[in-house]
Amino acid sequence: MAYIYKKGKKWAFRAYMGTDPITGKEIKKSKSGFLTQKDAKLAAALFERQFNDGEYIQPSKFIFDDLCKDWEKHYSQDAKESSLRARKIALKHIINEFGKTPVQKINKKAYQDVIDKLSNKFSTNYISSIHSSTNMVFEYAQSLNLIKETPTKGIKLPKKKKTVSDLENDNSINQKFLEKEELEEFLSVAKNEGLEGDLLAFTMLAYTGLRIGEMVALKWSDIDYEKQTLRVIKTYYNPTNNKLNYTLLTPKTEGSIRTITIDPLLIDLLRLHEQEQEVVKRENKPFYKDNDFIFATNEGYPKTIKHLSIRMQRLLKKTSIKKAVTPHSFRHTHTSLLIEANVHIKEIQERLGHSDINTTMDIYAHMTKNIKKEASNKFSNLMKDLSKNLID
Template identity: 40%
Template sequence: MWSFVIDVGKDPETGKRKQEFGSGFKTRQDAEAAAAALITEVNHGTFIKESDILFKEWANDWLPLYIERNGPKPGTIRLRQYSIKKLLPYFASIKLKNITEEMYQSALNDLKDQDFSRSTIEGVHTTAKMIFKMAVSKKMLKIDPTTNAYIKKDEQIIIESDEEELPAFFEKEELALFLNTVRKKGLFMDNAIFTTLSYTGMRVGELVALKWKDIDFNKQTIHITKTSYTPDNNTKKYQLVPPKTKSSRRKIAIDNIVIDTLMKHKEEQEKLINHLGDSYLDKGYVFANVYRHPGYPILVKFVESRMDRSLKKTVLNLRLTPHSLRHTHTSLLAEAGVGLEEIMDRLGHHDDEVTRKVYLHVTHEMKREASDKFSNLMSSLI
């Protein structure tokens, strides 16, 4: 076996000469070729001494650097942590420099074979690319193994109907039945919660973060400036974070029904605040707890359980969720003749495929109905 030793210059920190070793070559020619390539890199200033750090060690070092540089929202940090957790079974104890393109691609393929959703794998892939990119930028690594990686496409199947691709939402008669049930049999706050969600299309996280100062009763608008983040469903450990996207920060016009409902709710809330006295931590939330941790904003889970309770008192689809009211709002606006762009603006979407599908479904049915009416009219004349 042949080997070589090359002087690669001085260590900038110690001032001592540094040497690089190469060994395990079967022939003298192989050793000389490798040495020549290394000398070329040194002479051109492209030589990189790759780190011996393990992937799990670098991932652990990378996350605080990523947070410091980007200041991401808590939900994004949680996503990065989740993605690292998914990468560790493949690379944890492997040196960063020894992870090849083939190894990384194999990991993505395996995640796909385990039936993780495409969005989940995309999140893992995005995190991995950032981890390796920073390692390259810090000259810990020569080649980024994620550069040419891809996520395998789903097998194309024939879909006889697009109905199954649509999210669940109420028809207008069903929404009326649900809201009437809430008014008659709901508990404190229920009517205000579900009327507001139904008539505005706001996200549940936006609803629970609402404060009274966000509502302008004179101009009849609700200003969406934040959303609530409670990953552990701990009432006291909530965080208020910026809306999902830049377009999510918006003002929603509301009508008299919502105004009257919210004003009535405010009156009821103030009576309870006076009754509870100092035990109520008044931070101005529209939808606040009054029993346990009075004054703290309610949880998204609270809204979900209240909706389940009311649905069980009807003959409606029990699989519907508070988010279904957002899709319902889209469908009813489309039925009322509101354009897709205006709907997107009201919902705080720059673009959304699900909203587009609901809109196109409703408008397609409206066009078909118009065609049927014309046909019936002509058949009565001919």
């Protein structure tokens, strides 16, 4: 039972909170400044109810910046280096706003205002990344009983509205992948004017749908010529693009660990590349570091993603393709061609290594012109008799 007493002209309460396990002394909660005895009693009753129900949060001056540092140590125990780096980059924007603010003083309104402010500077996807990272930090604070509720809960993430003009000029869907004819043109240029390894690299991306990090990490031990399969069990990580400072990580998700069947064309290109690589190894034997990488430099190190991106841009300039595509566009290209070939969406999910079928469904929307035309033709055939009657 709390003790209610008068302190000067105002009222106060003192309540028992147990015993300190280290010192053995009683822990008490005191609060003063109440205008009436009744106010003090109500406040004391509220405190005791919260304390007994485990809902009471001890006041703390722990600031947001320190919370993020503490969370990073905790998160890094299980997270990949690449994931931690992405989270830290996203959190910088919130730290800039709340870095020195005590965690308990960051409320929902203040956080919503910051999200609204950042939405004017960054894309919807990036805002979502910032929010999800911040939410993880506040949930960590909640698990430590630093806060009762997370200020990130129930926040509305702004969505940028498109105007009619935006929709008329929006070619983003078509820009995400190459049409079959465009892919044929690009690979023909890679064959005739590409540099060492270009044809294999970009054919591999287009014919398998691998993430570029998965492809760069491939080793010869991942290829089974007899079964014509390719195994994905690692991914390449190198944020500095220094060929010596790379790391091999486990794939993005559990679903990303997979073995897929590959086209006979790729088998032929791989055999040819293996023979050419053996020549390079012999010629550069004194300084060749052989770690079994398929896409290796003349010194044996895996090629960087930046290196392959530069090679891709070089080839694009020699084509009639005007799209702002990237190496990841080949993954979308592979998906769209699988859809055009009427491959079941579950098979597409497994081949691409998506643990969540919703991810596959999102890409499923990126239809090729041929599919759209086919849909139109099917509708025309279905309505042929009715259409004929309308004209006659």
